Amino acid sequence: MNLLIGAATLGFLLTPLALGVFISYRIYHTLDLTVDGSFGLGAATVAALLVIHVPPLVATALGMLAGVMAGFLTGAIHTRLRVGTSLAGVLTSTALYSVILFIMGSGNLSLASSDTLVTVAEGLGHRFGLPENLTILGTTVRGGSLTELGLMALLASALVLGLTVLMRTDLGLAMRAAGNNPQMANAVAVDVNYMIVLGLGLSNGLTALAGALFAQSQGYASIQMGIGMVVTGLATLMIGEALLGKRPLGRWICAGMAGAVVFRLLVAGAIRAGLHPNALKLVTALMVLTVLVVPHLVRGARGGRQPEGG
Amino acid sequence: MTVHPRRFFLSPRIGRFVGLAACLALATGFTGSRDTxxxxxxxxxxxxxxxxxxxxxxxxxxxxxxxxxxxxxxxxxxxxxxxxxxxxxxxxxxxxxxxxxxxxxxxxxxxxxxxxxxxxxxxxxxxxxxxxxxxxxxxxxxxxxxxxxxxxxxxxxxxxxxxxxxxxxFGDPEQTRRVDLIRRILPKATRLGILFSPEEQLSVSFKQRMTKAAQQAGLKVTAVPVGNVGEVSDATRSLCGKVDAIELFGNVAHSGFAGLIKVAKECKVPVFSPSPFEVMQGATAALYPDFxxxxxxxxxxxxxxxxxxxxxxxxxxxVQTTKLAVNPGDAGSIGVTVPPDVVKQADTVVGKGAKPQ
CATH class of the missing domain: 3.40.50.2300 (Response regulator)
Incomplete structure (x- = not known):
């Protein structure tokens, strides 16, 4: 039960990452490699602020803002200096490595004695009568785990809703047009370059928010936290798309959240399977493959339609 | 609108449902493979x-x-x-x-x-x-x-x-002992190179302490940061001809040790490590906490x-105690002789096929 709650919490917590990748990969059709750096940047910024007792909400917002700036930088390198998006992302991400070290002053920053969003939510839960520990299906579960799950689920849902609303506004339509058909968007007076910079800023802001939440959940920030997050983001998005599809838009965005949760549940399943420790990633990959393939096989049996995911 | 039963069961919606159910089944442990x-x-x-x-x-x-x-x-x-x-x-x-x-x-x-x-x-x-x-x-x-x-x-x-x-x-007494060890094996050494990982707090701390101890012993120190494993070989090469010995701290340097020792041997520079495992792989000596x-x-x-x-x-x-491992064979291949008293003092002497005890 603890494993399931923890995995679901982590899934909701990583939803902003999936949404960030959704914007860059699905809206702008580009693989933004800034993600690894901006995730770590969000974690580092929030940790550095929390240890000097900045209120958690403010620190989280500033962590997200740092990611937005990183995205703007990648966008500016791409649009102003005519460097490809992937290379621009690599350059920003590489530079962010040093920036993160400067921010934290070292490779690791503990939040053991700092207030975080998670501890604040836990305190609120206790204030409203949530016990320290409770028993669910015969397993002792910490009350704090449930408040953390609730907090992350609420945040993830709000982000999904917010992004869905945004994508349906004139600004969102302009962003989607700039990503889908830049020439046409340009012809109808959309500033495509501006939209790209804005989109990458939003994408990396969401990624940094995921990093900020992750650091608060784990109780520390590390320079290594962002490594491989672009792959995680892509995997979660594709799992979500395979399960929920891409139409309508709201469901497509919701797929980011579903994919993130399902991905962590699959990792939890691999752990629970109790296999050899070295086999964890192999089993996780096989489980993800199973989930991706089943819907496609069904569609294939139905009449050979092209798969939607991936 | 009528839907053919076969189409209903094989519709994308059902496919997604099956996929979701499969994943939840896997996640909640209905796989039958759970360790009883x-x-x-x-x-x-x-x-x-x-x-x-x-x-x-x-x-x-x-x-x-x-x-x-x-x-x-x-x-x-x-x-x-x-x-x-x-x-x-x-x-x-x-x-x-x-x-x-x-x-x-x-x-x-x-x-x-x-x-x-x-x-x-x-x-x-x-x-x-x-x-x-x-x-x-x-x-x-x-x-x-x-x-x-x-x-x-x-x-x-x-x-x-x-x-x-x-x-x-690897506090101050240990770093001084580390410098003493280098001095005993390489009495003529005047220059020490240190590879360290700037993103690892302990690695930076060790580098600073080692630098201080080495400078107090009259050694000139060149510290080179390594950000990832791919940089370790090049960082080692940058020290070739400029130092008489190399010391390393941090996970990145340790992860790239195979590349480090290859380049160091080409340059005939002895490597001193805080890990006995690296002595087994060709480092000259290691002073390490008693695992x-x-x-x-x-x-x-x-x-x-x-x-x-x-x-x-x-x-x-x-943990209060440190141990010493030496590898006279590999040291000899680059022209370094480990003095007999150091070999005698060592807790582990690595030779062909030998393992730390």
Whole structure:
């Protein structure tokens, strides 16, 4: 039960990452490699602020803002200096490595004695009568785990809703047009370059928010936290798309959240399977493959339609 | 509108539902592959039924050769405490394989499996365990800094369910001894190169302490940062011809040791390491914390907790002793002679086919 709650919490917590990748990969059709750096940047910024007792909400917002700036930088390198998006992302991400070290002053920053969003939510839960520990299906579960799950689920849902609303506004339509058909968007007076910079800023802001939440959940920030997050983001998005599809838009965005949760549940399943420790990633990959393939096989049996995911 | 039954069952919606159901089934353990031993073990504070070994989860953030040593040493400590594997306890290993996001899930899995004790092997693992706020006894083995992880404020003032063994290991006396060792093997050395990882706090701290100790001994120090494993060879090459010996600190440098030693041998520069495993791979000498002593003490702590003692009453143990490993054969191949008195003093002498003891 603890494993399931923890995995679901982590899934909701990583939803902003999936949404960030959704914007860059699905809206702008580009693989933004800034993600690894901006995730770590969000974690580092929030940790550095929390240890000097900045209120958690403010620190989280500033962590997200740092990611937005990183995205703007990648966008500016791409649009102003005519460097490809992937290379621009690599350059920003590489530079962010040093920036993160400067921010934290070292490779690791503990939040053991700092207030975080998670501890604040836990305190609120206790204030409203949530016990320290409770028993669910015969397993002792910490009350704090449930408040953390609730907090992350609420945040993830709000982000999904917010992004869905945004994508349906004139600004969102302009962003989607700039990503889908830049020439046409340009012809109808959309500033495509501006939209790209804005989109990458939003994408990396969401990624940094995921990093900020992750650091608060784990109780520390590390320079290594962002490594491989672009792959995680892509995997979660594709799992979500395979399960929920891409139409309508709201469901497509919701797929980011579903994919993130399902991905962590699959990792939890691999752990629970109790296999050899070295086999964890192999089993996780096989489980993800199973989930991706089943819907496609069904569609294939139905009449050979092209798969939607991936 | 009529829908053909076959089309209904094979529709994309049903496909997605099947996929989601499959994944949930896998995640919730309906795979049939769950370790049934997990079901037999009682929770913390619950007496283990006769004939049922206590389940001990050993959790590591990453995989490293030294962990196997640590695990073996823990077994020795348990054996010395009259605890028999398979009868009194059963080990279960979990590794996040470098994925920090997976660490909390490993802790949760151990809690759900009603582990009697969780053994954490790296600082990140202890940090994750502290954050989970579990009441399951936690014993850490050979960490660098349990205090930074929030496990306590001093050796005797710590969280009631946490104790263990740590080794800041490379403090000022050790760094001075490290410089002395270089001096004894290379009396004419005047220049020392240090590879370190700027993103690792301890690595930076060791580099600074080593630099201070070396400068006090009259050595000129050139410190080169390495950001990733791919940079280690080039960083080593940058020191060729400029230094008389190389020392290394930090996980990145250690992970890239194969490249480091290859270049160092080409340049005929002896390498000094804080890891005995690297002496087995060609380093000239290593002064290192006593893994075995620490592991055995951690094993004895586990035994005490299994017998009902509270971790709150067991103070943290700081490993006090260091050991020396030398590799005269590889040193000789680059024209360095390890003096006989150093060889005699060494706890481990690595030769062809020999292993550290």
């Amino acid at each position: 031993a997990l079901l037999r073990n009682p929770g913390p504070g619950v007496a283990t039924p006769a004939g049922s070994p206590a389940l001990i989860y050993i959790i590591r953030a990453d995989d490293w050769m030294g962990h196997e040593w640590s695990e073996d040493a823990i077994r020795v400590g348990l054996l010395e405490s009259d605890m028999e594997a398979g009868v009194d306890y059963e080990f279960k290993m979990l590794s996040a394989q470098g994925d920090l996001a997976t660490l909390p899930s490993l802790i949760d899995a151990a809690i759900d499996a009603k582990a009697r004790i969780i053994v954490t092997l790296q600082d990140a693992t202890l940090e994750a365990a502290v954050r989970r706020g579990t009441t399951v006894p936690i014993i850490f083995q050979l960490l660098s800094d349990p205090f930074a992880a929030g496990a306590g404020t001093s050796d005797s003032n710590h969280m009631p369910n946490i104790t263990g063994v740590y080794s800041p290991g 075995q002593d620490g592991g055995a003490i951690a094993g004895k702590m586990i035994a005490r907790v299994l017998r009902g003692e509270s971790p709150a009453k067991i103070p943290f143990y700081r």
